[in-house]
Amino acid sequence: xxxxxxxxxxxxxxxxxxxxxxxxxxxxxxxxxxxxxxxxxxxxxxxxxxxxxxxxxxxxxxxxxxxxxxxxxxxxxxxxxxxxxxxxxxxxxxxxxxxxxxxxxxxxxxxxxxxxxxxxxxxxxxxxxxxxxxxxxxxxxxxxxxxxxxxxxxxxxxxxxxxxxxxxxxxxxxxxxxxxxxxxxxxxxxxxxxxxxxxxxxxxxxxxxxxxxxxxxxxxxxxxxxxxxxxxxxxxxxxxxxxxxxxxxxxxxxxxxxxxxxxxxxxxxxxxxxxxxxxxxxxxxxxxxxxxxxxxxxxxxxxxxxxxxxxxxxxxxxxxxxxxxxxxxxxxxxxxxxxxxxxxxxxxxxxxxxxxxxxxxxxxxxxxxxxxxxxxxxxxxxxxxxxxxxxxxxxxxxxxxxxxxxxxxxxxxxxxxxxxxxxxxxxxxxxxxxxxxxxxxxxxxxxxxxxxxxxxxxxxxxxxxxxxxxxxxxxxxxxxxxxxxxxxxxxx
Amino acid sequence: xxxxxxxxxxxxxxxxxxxxxxxxxxxxxxxxxxxxxxxxxxxxxxxxxxxxxxxxxxxxxxxxxxxxxxxxxxxxxxxxxxxxxxxxxxxxxxxxxxxxxxxxxxxxxxxxxxxxxxxxxxxxxxxxxxxxxxxxxxxxxxxxxxxxxxxxxxxxxxxxxxxxxxxxxxxxxxxxxxxxxxxxxxxxxxxxxxxxxxxxxxxxxxxxxxxxxxxxxxxxxxxxxxxxxxxxxxxxxxxxxxxxxxxxxxxxxxxxxxxxxxxxxxxxxxxxxxxxxxxxxxxxxxxxxxxxxxxxxxxxxxxxxxxxxxxxxxxxxxxxxxxxxxxxxxxxxxxxxxxxxxxxxxxxxxxxxxxxxxxxxxxxxxxxxxxxxxxxxxxxxxxxxxxxxxxxxxxxxxxxxxxxxxxxxxxxxxxxxxxxxxxxxxxxxxxxxxxxxxxxxxxxxxxxxxxxxxxx
Numbered sequence: 001x002x003x004x005x006x007x008x009x010x011x012x013x014x015x016x017x018x019x020x021x022x023x024x025x026x027x028x029x030x031x032x033x034x035x036x037x038x039x040x041x042x043x044x045x046x047x048x049x050x051x052x053x054x055x056x057x058x059x060x061x062x063x064x065x066x067x068x069x070x071x072x073x074x075x076x077x078x079x080x081x082x083x084x085x086x087x088x089x090x091x092x093x094x095x096x097x098x099x100x101x102x103x104x105x106x107x108x109x110x111x112x113x114x115x116x117x118x119x120x121x122x123x124x125x126x127x128x129x130x131x132x133x134x135x136x137x138x139x140x141x142x143x144x145x146x147x148x149x150x151x152x153x154x155x156x157x158x159x160x161x162x163x164x165x166x167x168x169x170x171x172x173x174x175x176x177x178x179x180x181x182x183x184x185x186x187x188x189x190x191x192x193x194x195x196x197x198x199x200x201x202x203x204x205x206x207x208x209x210x211x212x213x214x215x216x217x218x219x220x221x222x223x224x225x226x227x228x229x230x231x232x233x234x235x236x237x238x239x240x241x242x243x244x245x246x247x248x249x250x251x252x253x254x255x256x257x258x259x260x261x262x263x264x265x266x267x268x269x270x271x272x273x274x275x276x277x278x279x280x281x282x283x284x285x286x287x288x289x290x291x292x293x294x295x296x297x298x299x300x301x302x303x304x305x306x307x308x309x310x311x312x313x314x315x316x317x318x319x320x321x322x323x324x325x326x327x328x329x330x331x332x333x334x335x336x337x338x339x340x341x342x343x344x345x346x347x348x349x350x351x352x353x354x355x356x357x358x359x360x361x362x363x364x365x366x367x368x369x370x371x372x373x374x375x376x377x378x379x380x381x382x383x384x385x386x387x388x389x390x391x392x393x394x395x396x397x398x399x400x401x402x403x404x405x406x407x408x409x410x411x412x413x414x415x416x417x418x419x420x421x422x423x424x425x426x427x428x429x430x431x432x433x434x435x436x437x438x439x440x441x442x443x444x445x446x447x448x449x450x451x452x453x454x455x456x457x458x459x460x461x462x463x464x465x466x467x468x469x470x471x472x473x474x475x476x477x478x479x480x481x482x483x484x485x486x487x488x489x490x491x492x
Numbered sequence: 493x494x495x496x497x498x499x500x501x502x503x504x505x506x507x508x509x510x511x512x513x514x515x516x517x518x519x520x521x522x523x524x525x526x527x528x529x530x531x532x533x534x535x536x537x538x539x540x541x542x543x544x545x546x547x548x549x550x551x552x553x554x555x556x557x558x559x560x561x562x563x564x565x566x567x568x569x570x571x572x573x574x575x576x577x578x579x580x581x582x583x584x585x586x587x588x589x590x591x592x593x594x595x596x597x598x599x600x601x602x603x604x605x606x607x608x609x610x611x612x613x614x615x616x617x618x619x620x621x622x623x624x625x626x627x628x629x630x631x632x633x634x635x636x637x638x639x640x641x642x643x644x645x646x647x648x649x650x651x652x653x654x655x656x657x658x659x660x661x662x663x664x665x666x667x668x669x670x671x672x673x674x675x676x677x678x679x680x681x682x683x684x685x686x687x688x689x690x691x692x693x694x695x696x697x698x699x700x701x702x703x704x705x706x707x708x709x710x711x712x713x714x715x716x717x718x719x720x721x722x723x724x725x726x727x728x729x730x731x732x733x734x735x736x737x738x739x740x741x742x743x744x745x746x747x748x749x750x751x752x753x754x755x756x757x758x759x760x761x762x763x764x765x766x767x768x769x770x771x772x773x774x775x776x777x778x779x780x781x782x783x784x785x786x787x788x789x790x791x792x793x794x795x796x797x798x799x800x801x802x803x804x805x806x807x808x809x810x811x812x813x814x815x816x817x818x819x820x821x822x823x824x825x826x827x828x829x830x831x832x833x834x835x836x837x838x839x840x841x842x843x844x845x846x847x848x849x850x851x852x853x854x855x856x857x858x859x860x861x862x863x864x865x866x867x868x869x870x871x872x873x874x875x876x877x878x879x880x881x882x883x884x885x886x887x888x889x890x891x892x893x894x895x896x897x898x899x900x901x902x903x904x905x906x907x908x909x910x911x912x913x914x915x916x917x918x919x920x921x922x923x924x925x926x927x928x929x930x931x932x933x934x935x936x937x938x939x940x941x942x943x944x945x946x947x948x
Binding site for chain 1: 542543544563565569570571573575577580581590591594595721725
């Protein structure tokens, strides 16, 4: 045959330059983040607490001896150094890759973004290292041992200053690389624009701007309405207690930010088991609803989308019809039924709530999955049938992997439903039960405030951020899956 | 390899008849092309054979076996789809190996492999942890560093590189079979599958693409993978549903030739569905022309071209298609004349008896292919037909000349090379008498001379 080429050995695709850079970048990120966390723990010790709920816990350096801190700092320094070296290596790789050609393809854009992030991370790292050295210097002598200053001088000595110098030099190197890449980016951007626009006409520009003003007004109005809660949360998290009491804007935002977040992070890790419990319950409910919803909607959606059986259309419509009533009208009947069956007993309570959430979410999910399965070309499944798979094999090997974006959408939808749900949880679980979920916990925090035990709003704001974080992280991780294109290349 | 037999196959969708009483036998090793306009039931017939559609009436046999109620997987056929239908979430290697794996590895064995793979990853994780803990005792801090980087590096490597996963699978099977004897048969099957995949890939020239995903390939390469997925299983019958229609014109011609060579090499019975008559004529051992659910004619390219059974086949096969003019058969001074509004044409001798017996003073169609009309400069001879050149369409090797007779009758003529005629020039028209066809006006069947010898 003419097309038949004989290869003596199979040539594996080579790992490209960019792939290596990508891997190294991820390593360096992990390392720097780890170091960041270690420094954060040390830094926390510096903070003197006011008479809030977490005041009863002592700073770590009063509870433990200096040896642990020394190990921490040591690992911190190793991580920082390795992270920095890796970042330098990456930037050199990117630089070589970059100067080979001036064309900006997507890979290079991505790498440039990574570079910017890397430099940001390393500069943060330098800051934290500096902080921790200062913190350790301020340690008093405990149990007759050395104090922090003595320890730094004897054990680390000049090492810390070398480290600072190294960090400084590398920062400058990064700045130069960033500057050069920015210039080239700018030049190339100009080139791209020249291809599209022939000439810049100021009158036309202003006219276009004027034309768009109503549009912008609507957009800005919408943004103001939607972003106000977020902005409020951010402002509150930047305030101190005094700021909030006096109704004034944050006076020392950076100090307050560090103080608030550090307090909350520490409280979560050691001081406040209620939050951890509520967090775990919320996660269980969220993922439980998600997984059960997935199991039901995958099989039901596939059957409705692919099989012809009597009553298919009526069934589909009836499933939709259940969504036409507001869910709240089911609250009291559900409560009565759940109580009668005995699902609200203490050891079954979580399961009962899970079941209620699932019953609310499954109908919509089935519709979503049905819609998604209909977009998957039936050719693929027919090919699998001919290749020797049965109906079930086709479902598990072809349909489910291809329905990944739909599954992600269902998972996120059900997870969010359960994560932020309040009314049903308040009814079924009650306010004071130990099984309180996160929304209930916040409600409790606000309610239990007494005159002598005021609410620390500035601490609730970081809490809110932490609660909002899991869904955001989920979105960020899964957004690639959500985007279309999972079936690309399969047909045509 | 086996023959395929359709006996009295019909397919109804409610009141609509998609395939009507199809009788067709495809011999062993034969390349049969089903051709027809869209909606003629050719794809439906193919899908019934594949088991993707139920048969309303009749029997389908593969070899000696009636397969009407068999599921697709037990029919031992392979199909190439128009859309290729490659599994987009797998590498080309997995795409090719899927059919073999489904047939040779049972569900229990598959589960066993999955469990072993899981165990392998757990053991690898534990091993890494233990090793790095040991290092950590000697060099505090470094071990942890190695652990976390090794873990992340390993995960990313396994996720990103399909060939690494394949190597791990092979490694598990090979080392596992030393300890646990049932694994040795799976390992044997896997290694056979690997050899076959490489052999097929080499045959089709896609060896370098084995560890890519389908979306990283070009159209022609995807086509080859789809073909490879069919041939790797060595089935009894290949079914091809317009496999070349998504390729660009140049690639289509190239793949057409390759497909033909491949079939001659593998000698597998092939049923090929297309609406493109050129593809049909070039590829086929025999062509089956279908229209409106009914098989019109079954024969070699030469037979279908030279002796079309009716007006539809005559018009469908051949490019540009045959010219048809309706007219009456009359007898004038002992000559049989075809008389239409534009011209009178005395019919060739071999048709004399049959036309005189049954079609005197009746309407018939005359059919003549564009390549069987000869144009000459106008001579003024009253015995010759004359026409005016209307349009000239040169395509390089040939020129299509549209000639206009009086009374709005026109014909298309294929002239070799660049035609030496000008627009509005009057020309003499000659029909090559051995290639003139007559068709019954009402039934549209071809009128056959009594003593016709059908040799091509």
